[in-house]
Amino acid sequence: MSDFEKTNLLNLNRSGLESYFIGIGEKSFRAKQLMQWVHQRGVTDFEKMTDMSKSLREKLQAKACIDLPNVDVIQKSKDGTRKWLLNVDGTENSVECVLIPEKMRTTLCISSQVGCTLNCTFCSTAKQGFNRNLTTAEIIAQLHLAHHSLLQEGNERGITNVVMMGMGEPLMNFDAVIAAVDMMCDDYAYALSKRRVTISTAGVVPAMEKMSQVTDVSLAVSLHAPNDAIRDEIVPINRKYPIHQLLAACHSYIDGYKSRKITFEYVMLKGINDSLENAKELAKLISDIPCKLNLIPFNPYPHAIYECSDKETIDRFRAYVSSKGIITVTRRARGEDIDAACGQLAGQFKDRSRRSQKYQLSLQDIGGLKNAH
Numbered sequence: 033m034s035d036f037e038k039t040n041l042l043n044l045n046r047s048g049l050e051s052y053f054i055g056i057g058e059k060s061f062r063a064k065q066l067m068q069w070v071h072q073r074g075v076t077d078f079e080k081m082t083d084m085s086k087s088l089r090e091k092l093q094a095k096a097c098i099d100l101p102n103v104d105v106i107q108k109s110k111d112g113t114r115k116w117l118l119n120v121d122g123t124e125n126s127v128e129c130v131l132i133p134e135k136m137r138t139t140l141c142i143s144s145q146v147g148c149t150l151n152c153t154f155c156s157t158a159k160q161g162f163n164r165n166l167t168t169a170e171i172i173a174q175l176h177l178a179h180h181s182l183l184q185e186g187n188e189r190g191i192t193n194v195v196m197m198g199m200g201e202p203l204m205n206f207d208a209v210i211a212a213v214d215m216m217c218d219d220y221a222y223a224l225s226k227r228r229v230t231i232s233t234a235g236v237v238p239a240m241e242k243m244s245q246v247t248d249v250s251l252a253v254s255l256h257a258p259n260d261a262i263r264d265e266i267v268p269i270n271r272k273y274p275i276h277q278l279l280a281a282c283h284s285y286i287d288g289y290k291s292r293k294i295t296f297e298y299v300m301l302k303g304i305n306d307s308l309e310n311a312k313e314l315a316k317l318i319s320d321i322p323c324k325l326n327l328i329p330f331n332p333y334p335h336a337i338y339e340c341s342d343k344e345t346i347d348r349f350r351a352y353v354s355s356k357g358i359i360t361v362t363r364r365a366r367g368e369d370i371d372a373a374c375g376q377l378a379g380q381f382k383d384r385s386r387r388s389q390k391y392q393l394s395l396q397d398i399g400g401l402k403n404a405h
Contacts, residue, residue, distance in 0.1 A: 038097040041066065042169035042176075045214040046221075056095065058088060064220045070098055071172075071221035074180035100173050116177065120146065120170045125163055127199050129174040131182075131191075137228075138182065139193040142174045144209050145200025150234055152254070153266050154299055156333040157199045165205040171212040174198075175222060194224060197232040197252070203239035213249055226250070230295065237273040240281040251285055252295040252326075253278065257305050258313035266304065275317070282321055294323045299330050300341035300349070311349045315356040325353060325360040 044052055049063035065083060069075045076098035078089045104126055105117040114131040130141040147162035148155070179191040194216055196202040202209045209231065215221045216229050232252040233240060243251070255278075257263035263270040270278075286292040296318060300306050318325070327350055330340040341349075346362055354360045 038095060040099045040169045041096050042098055042172055043167055045211045046218055056091060067220040099169060101170060129198055131178050137192040138189060139195060140175060140178045140191045141195050141198045142171060143198030143200055144171060144196055144202040144205045148200045149204045150201045151268050152234060154301060154330060154338050165208060168208040168211040171208060172215050175216060193228045195230045201234055202231050203233045203236040206239050210246055213247060234267055234269050235273050235278045237277050237281045240285060244285045252297055253282060255296045256299050258310050258317055262305050286322060294321055296323055296325045297328060298325060299328045300346050301330050302339040302341045306341040306345050306349055308348060308352060311352040315353045315358060319356060325358055327362045329365060331365055
């Protein structure tokens, strides 16, 4: 059997592995053993999995593989942030993941798609278009790589937090993301607390409702606007699932969980969504939802059509919303010098959506207008 026909066991969470081992005539407890070898010890060579019989190791060698992506580029920021460009399938498809070290935790920002199916107007990834969903293996491999890189460097803590906020809309790749999240929280893999794993969404309402039935990890919502008029323009999925539907799904997700909060993300765009009136609208909009509000200063990228709100405006906005009893923080940009900040991830891939081509044509039109004047 050739390599491309082998089963990549990184695609399988514990229940999937148990079914796999039963299917090849082995006991289901082998799933736990393999997970510990791969995810906890970082071992991907079946021959080194010494608590498995030689016959089983030979069987796995013939039928299965642990296939990790190749690292194309590693960049390190002056603030300690680290970004990997990973080739995920041996073609031209590469995605980015970002490690953000802090004193009390180390967070990994993970991608879920090659590009993004959505088209938020302030996001660099969106301008690149979309190629395909990542597999479960390609998602969990990002954590495997970063976690074991830290351990090999002598960092005993490794990755403590994961945010699904990299390239892509996680809930448009639902099954693969949920399977990967299961592994992140599994005691035989990375054993992360569910409070330390966050899935972010721009508002795919049906998937949010489905998510509440299969997991209880943390939920972040990219809100970015206090009303439908603004959100329709900067987060186009709002035209399909407007704010009242989105907030109803947020209520449903935390219903029955006293300690659960929604994290709302709000990018600060100069003259677009940053006025005091916008702050008043926003505070009223989310006042009845247990939540935390992250204000994100807009991170520029080439040919961006927006500017970041100035510090005074952001401070005034934060002060007003905080005064209404809503926990509000301004997120500090990390990794700007390596384009690793929020909204800057781009990767490398062929755009099947042709969105990037349309974007380049629009830039040419703008350039032509400027030259004409």
